[in-house]
Amino acid sequence: MTDQASELRGKPTSASRTTLSHIMTGSDTNLLGTVHGGVIMKLVDDAAGAVAGRHSGGPAVTASMDEMVFLEPVRVGDLVHVKAQVNWTGRSSMEVGVRVLAERWNESTPATQVGSAYLVFAAVDADGKPRSVPPVVPETERDKRRYQEAQIRRTHRLARRRAIKELREKRAAEGIDD
Numbered sequence: 001m002t003d004q005a006s007e008l009r010g011k012p013t014s015a016s017r018t019t020l021s022h023i024m025t026g027s028d029t030n031l032l033g034t035v036h037g038g039v040i041m042k043l044v045d046d047a048a049g050a051v052a053g054r055h056s057g058g059p060a061v062t063a064s065m066d067e068m069v070f071l072e073p074v075r076v077g078d079l080v081h082v083k084a085q086v087n088w089t090g091r092s093s094m095e096v097g098v099r100v101l102a103e104r105w106n107e108s109t110p111a112t113q114v115g116s117a118y119l120v121f122a123a124v125d126a127d128g129k130p131r132s133v134p135p136v137v138p139e140t141e142r143d144k145r146r147y148q149e150a151q152i153r154r155t156h157r158l159a160r161r162r163a164i165k166e167l168r169e170k171r172a173a174e175g176i177d178d
């Protein structure tokens with residue numbers, strides 16, 4: 001990895017926080033007539049990717065997307081806002097938290113939350129190898145809570161990966177072929 005972590009100065013959460021807005025049309029629907037979850041997931045990935053690129057100051061790739069939650073159906077004519085921010089940073093990875101809000105495009109009613117997700121992005125160099133990212137500096141109490149919660153998710157992701165790897169190695173050592 002390109003290692004300059006100690007040289008990188010911290011960046012506040014607000015420096016890369018981004019909102020992506022889009023009006024849903026007939027081409028975004030599923031067979032039920034509501035907006036396809038994959039359309040929302042693309043917007044989530046786009047917004048999170050912009051945030052990760054801004055925070056890390058260069059290219060960043062999606063390593064994982066987890067806990068994508070759809071709370072309410074989104075409809076044609078909804079103006080969807082995808083709000084994303086860096087919750088936590090590691091050496092080369094960043095957890096980006098995303099909230100998805102929707103409001104009718106031509107009404108002044110408040111937007112309601114319709115989904116959320118957590119994505120991990122890895123900053124990469126020109127060869128696609130992980131490179132160091134500046135530490136995120138949480139500013140508000142909400143940012144600090146999100147940072148702490150992201151650390152819990154990180155611990156669980158690593159533990160889950162390690163446990164599954166160990167199980168597979170154990171089964172392979174026992175000669176079990178699946």
Ligand SMILES: CC(=O)SCCNC(=O)CCNC(=O)[C@H](O)C(C)(C)COP(=O)(O)OP(=O)(O)OC[C@H]1O[C@@H](n2cnc3c(N)ncnc32)[C@H](O)[C@@H]1OP(=O)(O)O
Pocket residue numbers: 049060061062063064089090091092093094120121122124128129130157
């Ligand atoms: C924006 C887009 O559309 S990108 C297109 C979709 N995404 C891609 O094509 C990415 C394909 N994947 C890759 O290129 C590689 O697997 C990478 C760059 C994500 C990781 O490369 P690796 O060689 O595994 O590097 P490494 O193991 O050092 O991981 C780098 C960091 O990512 C984290 N990471 C890697 N995989 C995962 C994962 N599945 N979940 C969570 N974090 C992960 C690591 O914990 C590490 O974090 P740290 O440096 O902060 O400790």
